[in-house]
Amino acid sequence: MSFTTNGLVCAHHHLYSTLVRGMPAPKNRSKTFLDILNNIWWRIDAALDNEMIYWSAMLGATEALMSGTTCIIDHHESPNCIEGSLTTIADACKVVGVRVNTCYGVTDRWDDDGQLHSKVSPLSKTTEAAQRGLAECDRYLSAGGSGMIGVHAAFTCADETLIAAAELAQKHSVGVHIHVAESTDDAQSGARIESLAQDNWLLIHAVHLDRKLKGRIVHNVRSNMNNSVGYAKPTQWSNKILLGTDGIGADMIEEARIAYARLREFDVTAEPSTVWRWLDNGHDLFTEAKDDVVTFNYDFADSPWHAAFTTNMTAIDVEINGEHVLVDGLPTRVDILEVRAKAHEQALRLYERLS
Ligand SMILES: [Zn+2]
Numbered sequence: 001m002s003f004t005t006n007g008l009v010c011a012h013h014h015l016y017s018t019l020v021r022g023m024p025a026p027k028n029r030s031k032t033f034l035d036i037l038n039n040i041w042w043r044i045d046a047a048l049d050n051e052m053i054y055w056s057a058m059l060g061a062t063e064a065l066m067s068g069t070t071c072i073i074d075h076h077e078s079p080n081c082i083e084g085s086l087t088t089i090a091d092a093c094k095v096v097g098v099r100v101n102t103c104y105g106v107t108d109r110w111d112d113d114g115q116l117h118s119k120v121s122p123l124s125k126t127t128e129a130a131q132r133g134l135a136e137c138d139r140y141l142s143a144g145g146s147g148m149i150g151v152h153a154a155f156t157c158a159d160e161t162l163i164a165a166a167e168l169a170q171k172h173s174v175g176v177h178i179h180v181a182e183s184t185d186d187a188q189s190g191a192r193i194e195s196l197a198q199d200n201w202l203l204i205h206a207v208h209l210d211r212k213l214k215g216r217i218v219h220n221v222r223s224n225m226n227n228s229v230g231y232a233k234p235t236q237w238s239n240k241i242l243l244g245t246d247g248i249g250a251d252m253i254e255e256a257r258i259a260y261a262r263l264r265e266f267d268v269t270a271e272p273s274t275v276w277r278w279l280d281n282g283h284d285l286f287t288e289a290k291d292d293v294v295t296f297n298y299d300f301a302d303s304p305w306h307a308a309f310t311t312n313m314t315a316i317d318v319e320i321n322g323e324h325v326l327v328d329g330l331p332t333r334v335d336i337l338e339v340r341a342k343a344h345e346q347a348l349r350l351y352e353r354l355s
Contacts, residue, residue, distance in 0.1 A: 009282025012244025
């Protein structure tokens with residue numbers, strides 16, 4: 001048993017959400033999942049500009065590193081700042097030294113007149129906004145960026161858009177990274193993407209999925225609890241399961257502990273090794289992370305039974321490609337205090353726009 005593990009992978013993150021903690025409470029109390037999207041997330045993403053995206057990603061990547069997470073699979077949306085946004089995120093992660101795979105999450109919820117629709121007819125036409133999102137994915141991947149084709153979710157997309165995303169993914173030999181059946185509002189998504197999904201797709205949440213689909217399922221247990229959408233019961237599927245945070249940080253050991261506690265509540269015979277296997281499955285998408293070395297302040301860090309119950313286990317050193325990018329718990333390439341201060345400035349700008 002050892003103090004070290006290999007690099008951890010967050011298989012579903014929203015780096016743009018890092019600034020959101022501490023935002024003033026919305027005027028309307030959210031009573032449903034769609035309320036949460038309307039009152040919080042779709043107001044936030046519409047207010048983002050390039051500088052906010054940069055510092056949000058920088059803080060998110062730095063905090064990931066400080067948790068031993070060396071690889072982030074990011075899903076991004078900023079409807080009023082689409083072009084170049086993926087490069088901004090990749091640039092921020094590069095400065096910190098964390099690997100990122102990002103995508104722009106296309107959606108038709110903003111129509112061509114700039115009106116927001118909570119649900120979109122499958123028969124409607126692809127919007128200009130969705131075309132711009134697809135173009136951003138195409139541009140970023142064509143320029144050699146590491147990423148996928150993002151789709152917000154089937155319930156905010158026309159069928160035409162889902163097909164276009166699948167075709168673009170094929171063109172670039174990558175998968176589609178899409179939220180699937182996160183709440184009952186998206187329960188039809190399985191039927192809508194069944195003929196499109198491929199083994200290299202990332203199916204996020206799958207809480208209310210009603211059929212087996214091709215692809216890997218990413219379980220975001222804390223986010224699901226926070227949004228009160230139900231338990232995803234990941235062990236019901238034969239698909240490979242990975243772990244994500246859905247934007248609530250990137251501390252994957254912490255996420256695994258919560259996933260274990262929730263699994264155990266569902267099945268008292270479950271063992272931590274099941275959840276730590278989900279964590280390991282992230283290496284399918286980032287094989288390089290197997291060579292990263294994360295040293296924790298606790299022996300037996302590589303034992304699921306220990307890690308599941310040692311709640312103050314902390315990463316103190318991280319080595320990526322032979323470079324020590326975290327030493328004594330602090331990032332070496334950036335000053336965490338400066339990153340926090342800059343991110344805070346951008347957070348205040350963001351809250352100002354929201355008010
Ligand atoms: Zn998400």
